[in-house]
Amino acid sequence: MRTLDDLLATGVAGRTVLVRTDLNVPLDGARITDDGRIRASLPTLHALTGAGARVVVTAHLGRPKGAPDPAYSLAPVAARLGELLGTPVAAATDVVGDSARAAVAGLSNGAVALLENVRFDPRETSKDAVQRGALADELAALVGSDGAFVSDGFGVVHRVQASVVDIAERLPGYAGTLVLTELTTLRRLSEAPDRPYAVVLGGSKVSDKLAVIEALLPKVDTLLVGGGMCFTFLAALGHPVGKSLLEQDMVDVCGRLLKTSGDTIGLPS
Template sequence: MTIKSLDTLLDEGVSGRRVLVRADLNVPFVKGSSPAEIADDGRIRAVLPTVVALRDAGAAVIVVSHLGRPKGAPDPAYTLAPVAERFGELLGEPVAFATDTVGESAQGVVAGLQSGQVALLENLRFNAGETSKDEAERGAFADQLAAYADVYVDDAFGAVHRKHASVYDVPARLPHYAGGLVLREVEVLRELTGDSQRPYVVVLGGSKVSDKLAVIEALLPKVDKLLIGGGMCFTFLKAQGHGVGGSLLQEEMVGTCADLLARGGDKIVLPVDVVAADKFAADAAVQTVPATEIPDGWLGLDIGPESVQLFAGALADAKTVFWNGPMGVFELAPFAAGTRGVAEAITKVDGLTVVGGGDSAAAVRALGIDESGFGHISTGGGASLEYLEGKALPGITALEK
């Protein structure tokens, strides 16, 4: 079935109507900052086009989102208040903020909202009904949210893999549409899982093989090269019989990695050198060593320069690239060069290049890499991976109904 778009809704007209927008404003904060300081406002910026289009068309826009993983009750550590302030700055006008989601504050804010105005309600996950596995409890919360609006728009791709009230149940209660962000994400991911232009190269990083196993299994038959960096590469190196020092290792996944290497043949490309450190710290002693000769007790925390060249060579003639996961601990300066080098190589690819959200997208911004060099930067790492694994995404399923 097809999904109705925001453009369709705008053509139908929204002036004087209340529109509930499910956004993904789950932004990171600078650790220890007081007052809370947003470290990366990329997700707020991503939903702005949808909110601005609805506002300018005369809708009263009610934005809802989650932030972090509170335990189904209010928690000051996860308030969306700083997000509302930044949202207002980016919109160029104040955003009305409700200090709850379905309580007196939210009801008052929604009741007072005029056409062309925007409100943000407090963290959805302060309510147990949002994430409940009990359909009745989840449905009761969805009823309360749906009562605020005439129309529902989902532009929170980062949450569409969750069967939560605001993602799955609310669209069953209201006319529903997909925002431009969600539609673009689905369009791009369909290209990656369909008849992709070749050579097709996938770059995977991050810490654990187990987190990426399903996507490796799904993509290995479809790709020409699978480049593996980050902490997960050490389990593959161990599967080849090499020592990995004190590097991150999933011992229980060694056999699985050996099987993948046997099936993958020359498709799977591992680092040939790594940046190793004597401790996990920015001021650690550092040395670049062959990937097969990591000293005992030392930690591999980034791929080395020869590996960057190897990966860049594999990317040079690619026509389709998907990247998910940093090549090292990019947050610490001595271990950022691998991620930077691979990211810059991807920007030079003449074809479809997709950054699979999560830490990869954060690394692009943190390292100051020009975002325009990528074809698409996803806002949903987990959702992207589940789509590529072939899983049905509840939020997309709900929009198709």
Template sequence: MIARGVRDKRVFVRADLNVPLRGGAITDDTRVRASLPTLQRLMRAGARVIVASHLGRPKGQRKPEYSLRPVAPRLAELLGTGVSFGEDCIGPVAARAIAELGPGQAILLENLRFHAGEEDDDPDFAKALAELADCYVNDAFGTAHRAHASTAGITRHLDCVAAGELLESELEHLRVVREPVRPLLVILGGAKVSDKLAVLEALAPHADVLAIGGAMAYTFLAARGEPVGASLVEPDRIEDARRVALAAEKSGRRLLLPTDHVVAEKIADGAASRVVSAIPDGWMGVDIGPETAKRYAAEAQQARTLFWNGPMGVFEIAAFARGTAEVARAAAASAATSVVGGGDSLAAINQLGLGDRITHLSTGGGASLEYVQGLELPGVAALER
């Protein structure tokens, strides 16, 4: 559908090229690679492809460290053809650069978020984007939960709109979590209950088994009255944790928490650590323990649908990353339809070389979590008007 009748037309592709940069070099090009199928299809069809994305949070200011310029040569290398770079994403500068494109050629525009109108879904900014194109394709699932000018507002000014292959693939694979073959195992990690409260509330009565790791597990343990030492706990979320646990219980679901822990006196490379079943005073939980990792792995073997988002410990420190690695191996070994999302979870899968054993690696982050909750995504709704 996205490649039908687009020869010589200007097709604006909202991609997600929000890649990590260090010293002006891309350190992980996963998102660039994920954008290739849609771009290749349009270029083969003879479209003049305009690629637009955000990078980081420049907050409406032109900050050189957030420029998309370093992404253009990598995108060109992966596409096997030249990709020009536009110094702006609207106005005469962008229009002139786009006018020089021939059929089957592509340009990458400068960071959309250099303009405050992007995140504000400003009508004038959305119109300025639309004036550059004849058709619009949204392939940025990672920002589909945001009503921004390039994901929502632009569609009000163009009649020819469509979903890209990555966005379609994300929706198709995440739908299996909303409508699972049971039993459904959901493994959630991360630092704070507050960051994932909505998804916890939605999935506690939905998942057959909800296994919790990461620092947010200590708020749940504190809610049970178990010792948590100096672990990260959100006191104002203890009642929320109790409510989530009760929702699972009332629905006949199982909520699993760590029963052993890797603890340390401080979070630092080389810090002394040990495995305990009860966290002592002055020590903090930094990872799930080996027995907990085995329990979660056993659940993965029984599951027919598996969704994992978030690390089990302080993944940035190798000594505290073993629980996350064990969950990654368990997800890969499971016969379940598996969907993995979240930066640290994906990093663990990729570091271990297990990507080809996971059914779907979701680039969506927050969008993935909102979609599996059953929420409407503005970027998707805008295509269905």
């Protein structure tokens, strides 16, 4: 795996680098209530800007329906990112359109631009590889032939999306600081964890976390399931869940997991 240090060793001054980050922060209107994910992106961005790269950040916020929605605009994130970096961030008002091209063209060495919410473009999450590839082509064109791609959005690295997977097939790819840190932690926890070993796992959908659950169960002493997905497990036990989030097609799967690993899985009572 090539890393950010490998990229920096090649020299990035004057080059444009596309960074996929995880800026999916909670908002109250236009107010960011927790900027932890923005702060987590800073080490990679500081390293690149300090080395003179022209940095283009792409990220998503929430789950817009493949079209621009002011409620999910990254404009507040751009403002906060600029405050934390100590320099203004050029905020594009589209993903790969005229505003994005102008923002990238106007970058000086060591400056940062943030593209608008990549999920405003329906091709980002398309099941059609051709559609995703078309968006990835446009993202790569923003960066140019001498550019590079840094994957630093650990929360999305498992998703088959244009700005995550397809772009890495079009530009030289490198793992960012956050991704490397998380992978190192996961490796330690999966190979030689301290005992007793308990994992708290949240999220809204069992289907999104099933592979993680199945990988963890043989290794942990306790797996505490929270978030919205706990209701599907509770339904598998026969508990009424009312109007809570329920993945009906995953109830049998949860029942199987509880049957084979019920002593390990902990649920809210």
